Amino acid sequence: MNAAGRFARYLSTNRLKMTRTRRAILEEILAIRGHFTADDLLAHFRRRGRDVAPATLYRTLARLVEAGLVHRIDMAKGQARYEPMFGRHHHDHMICVSCGKIIEFENRTIERIQADVCRRKRFTLVEHTHQLRGHCAQCSQNGTPAARPRGAS
Amino acid sequence: MNAAGRFARYLSTNRLKMTRTRRAILEEILAIRGHFTADDLLAHFRRRGRDVAPATLYRTLARLVEAGLVHRIDMAKGQARYEPMFGRHHHDHMICVSCGKIIEFENRTIERIQADVCRRKRFTLVEHTHQLRGHCAQCSQNGTPAARPRGAS
DNA sequence: CTATCTGCAAATTCTTTGCGGTCTG
DNA sequence: CAGACCGCAAAGAATTTGCAGATAG
Numbered sequence: 097m098n099a100a101g102r103f104a105r106y107l108s109t110n111r112l113k114m115t116r117t118r119r120a121i122l123e124e125i126l127a128i129r130g131h132f133t134a135d136d137l138l139a140h141f142r143r144r145g146r147d148v149a150p151a152t153l154y155r156t157l158a159r160l161v162e163a164g165l166v167h168r169i170d171m172a173k174g175q176a177r178y179e180p181m182f183g184r185h186h187h188d189h190m191i192c193v194s195c196g197k198i199i200e201f202e203n204r205t206i207e208r209i210q211a212d213v214c215r216r217k218r219f220t221l222v223e224h225t226h227q228l229r230g231h232c233a234q235c236s237q238n239g240t241p242a243a244r245p246r247g248a249s
Numbered sequence: 250m251n252a253a254g255r256f257a258r259y260l261s262t263n264r265l266k267m268t269r270t271r272r273a274i275l276e277e278i279l280a281i282r283g284h285f286t287a288d289d290l291l292a293h294f295r296r297r298g299r300d301v302a303p304a305t306l307y308r309t310l311a312r313l314v315e316a317g318l319v320h321r322i323d324m325a326k327g328q329a330r331y332e333p334m335f336g337r338h339h340h341d342h343m344i345c346v347s348c349g350k351i352i353e354f355e356n357r358t359i360e361r362i363q364a365d366v367c368r369r370k371r372f373t374l375v376e377h378t379h380q381l382r383g384h385c386a387q388c389s390q391n392g393t394p395a396a397r398p399r400g401a402s
Numbered sequence: 403c404t405a406t407c408t409g410c411a412a413a414t415t416c417t418t419t420g421c422g423g424t425c426t427g
Numbered sequence: 428c429a430g431a432c433c434g435c436a437a438a439g440a441a442t443t444t445g446c447a448g449a450t451a452g
Contacts, residue, residue, distance in 0.1 A: 218386035233371035
């Protein structure tokens with residue numbers, strides 16, 4: 097089923113409604129096809145005259161996340177990012193602290209070890225965050241000041 | 250060198266001052282010897298009559314992090330946590346979403362693969378966050394409602 | 403003595419909530 | 428046509444910043 101269909105199903109299952117605004121938000125996200133912030137979306141709407149209230153957008157994003165159609169990436173600092181998850185599977189992120197670019201990565205071995213670690217501690221994993229922050233190839237090259245590695249969690 | 254000494258060295262190197270308040274904050278952290286929030290520290294001080302302004306605490310924590318003596322754990326939601334790093338080496342965290350408990354874990358293989366991933370993408374790693382959120386052994390057992398695993402990043 | 407600190411209060415940032423009118427199923 | 432939504436404005440949480448007097452080197 098496509099994204100709109102899946103959202104519709106999620107909504108009806110939960111006795112929620114498919115409104116014009118919700119449809120518009122989902123379409124905009126489908127059009128972006130990449131990482132975005134709540135503000136990005138608001139700006140898109142503002143630019144084309146359609147005004148969506150921040151409150152409404154946040155409420156809808158929360159529903160899309162619940163429905164499993166969108167994934168929220170909590171940044172250490174500043175706004176959260178979102179990304180569509182239609183038919184995609186799990187991956188993690190490298191975030192360039194110079195230019196903000198997000199590079200996705202996926203590693204089966206890490207996921208497996210992670211599961212092992214949880215099993216060993218009898219920890220029931222619900223979700224995880226694995227972000228690598230640093231400088232992307234371009235920024236490292238363009239003499240971005242100080243790319244000194246350091247440990248962190 | 251001990252923590253106080255290291256902090257003193259960091260301060261003087263940067264033409265900063267070792268004040269009474271900074272000393273008190275560092276001592277309090279040494280006494281806690283575990284994970285804490287800015288609010289925890291403020292409460293400790295308030296309880297014993299010594300009043301430290303939030304602004305001052307946050308400024309000092311930032312310095313301690315810069316000095317490498319304290320590590321900041323950014324939580325997806327709510328307040329950041331801090332932990333002393335005196336003579337400890339890197340580790341990551343499992344966070345119980347039921348009781349808030351933080352369990353540390355450390356895995357050389359994951360760290361190594363992570364470094365490989367960065368090398369392959371020519372990404373200069375500065376720091377990383379690897380958090381597993383879920384239910385700890387106790388909370389899973391005590392019938393904490395709904396421990397249904399889901400994917401996330 | 404002078405630059406850095408401290409506490410206070412106000413500002414910020416991102417997100418959430420309360421409310422009165424509107425729309426969907 | 429009842430219950431869910433929308434936009435607006437105001438609230439919220441955690442942290443940061445500006446300022447005037449205090450203090451360390």
